[in-house]
Amino acid sequence: MTEWVQIGDEIVGHGRPTYVIGEIGINHNGDVAVAKKLIDVAALAGAQAVKFQKRTPAISTPADMKATRRETPWGEMSYLDYRYRVEFEREQYSEIAAHAMAQGVDWFASPWDVPSVEFLEEMGVATHKVASASVTDLPLLRALAATGKPIILSTGMSTIEQIDAAVEILGTDRLVMLHATSTYPLPPDEANLHMIPVLSARYRVPIGYSGHERGQQISVAAVALGATAVERHITLDRSMWGSDQAASLEPHAFMDLVRDIRVVEKALGDGVKRVMPGEHAQLKRLRRVDVAAAAV
Incomplete structure (x- = not known):
C-alpha cells in the first residue's frame, strides 16, 4: 500500500x-x-498547486478535427490553428514557473503527447497529470512512467479494466489517482462519489477527486468520503470564452471551496469515541446519572 506520495514539498x-x-x-x-492572475487566485485561496495542459497540436489534435473551422475570439480559424493559438511555449511557461514559485504553489500540466512529456521534464515540473482522455494512451503512459516522477491519474470516461491497464504501466509506488466523471458541467447524479473508497480499496494508493460540477458541495463531500486531493477548474469569469469556463469556479467560489475543505478536514476527526473538551461543562450541568453510580 502506498499511503503517501510526495509532490514537491507536499505530502x-x-x-x-x-x-x-x-x-x-x-x-x-x-x-x-x-x-x-489565476495562479494568484489559487495561492490566495490556499491551494497547493495549479495545473495546465500541454500539447503538441500537430500530434495531439485528431486528424479529422484539424481542418474543422471554428469561431473564436480571434476570428474564424481551423481547429488546429486554434490549438496553436492557445498553446504556451517555453518562454511563457518560464514566466509561469517563476510566478508560481513566487506565489508558493506547485505548477504542472497534463501532457497530451510524448514530446510534451519531454518538454515538461525540461521545465522541471514536480509531477505529471494524466488527463482522463489519455488513460488508454499507452505510449504516453510509458513515457510518463519512465520519468520516475509522481503521477496523478484521472479516471474519467474509463472502465475499471482500462484503469487496471494504466496502473500496470504506471505502477503504484508514486501514484495518486483521482476519481472523475468527464461530463461538463457535471450533474450530481453522475458524480458517483462512492467510487472514492472503491478505488482506494482496489489500488491502495491515495485517491482524490477531479470535479467538473457547478458549485462546491460535491467536492466537499468527496473529502468527507476520503479524497486526499481535489482538483477544480478555475476561471476569472465563467462568462469568458472557452469550453471549460462553465464548469469552472470563479475566484470567490474557489476560495470558499478551499475554506470548506479545511473545515471538513478538522471535522473528520480520528474515529475514536471519547468525551470532547467542549462537552465537559455540558456533562456536568446536564447528566444526572453517571455509569459508576448506576452500577452500584
Missing part, C-alpha cells in the same frame, strides 16, 4: 491536508497575464 495522503489543485487548463485563452 499527499490520509492524515495530510487535502492537496488542492486549481486547474487553469486552457482557461487562460493563450494569455500569460490571465494565467498569472
Whole structure:
C-alpha cells in the first residue's frame, strides 16, 4: 500500500491536508497575464498547486478535427490553428514557473503527447497529470512512467479494466489517482462519489477527486468520503470564452471551496469515541446519572 506520495514539498495522503489543485487548463485563452492572475487566485485561496495542459497540436489534435473551422475570439480559424493559438511555449511557461514559485504553489500540466512529456521534464515540473482522455494512451503512459516522477491519474470516461491497464504501466509506488466523471458541467447524479473508497480499496494508493460540477458541495463531500486531493477548474469569469469556463469556479467560489475543505478536514476527526473538551461543562450541568453510580 502506498499511503503517501510526495509532490514537491507536499505530502499527499490520509492524515495530510487535502492537496488542492486549481486547474487553469486552457482557461487562460493563450494569455500569460490571465494565467498569472489565476495562479494568484489559487495561492490566495490556499491551494497547493495549479495545473495546465500541454500539447503538441500537430500530434495531439485528431486528424479529422484539424481542418474543422471554428469561431473564436480571434476570428474564424481551423481547429488546429486554434490549438496553436492557445498553446504556451517555453518562454511563457518560464514566466509561469517563476510566478508560481513566487506565489508558493506547485505548477504542472497534463501532457497530451510524448514530446510534451519531454518538454515538461525540461521545465522541471514536480509531477505529471494524466488527463482522463489519455488513460488508454499507452505510449504516453510509458513515457510518463519512465520519468520516475509522481503521477496523478484521472479516471474519467474509463472502465475499471482500462484503469487496471494504466496502473500496470504506471505502477503504484508514486501514484495518486483521482476519481472523475468527464461530463461538463457535471450533474450530481453522475458524480458517483462512492467510487472514492472503491478505488482506494482496489489500488491502495491515495485517491482524490477531479470535479467538473457547478458549485462546491460535491467536492466537499468527496473529502468527507476520503479524497486526499481535489482538483477544480478555475476561471476569472465563467462568462469568458472557452469550453471549460462553465464548469469552472470563479475566484470567490474557489476560495470558499478551499475554506470548506479545511473545515471538513478538522471535522473528520480520528474515529475514536471519547468525551470532547467542549462537552465537559455540558456533562456536568446536564447528566444526572453517571455509569459508576448506576452500577452500584
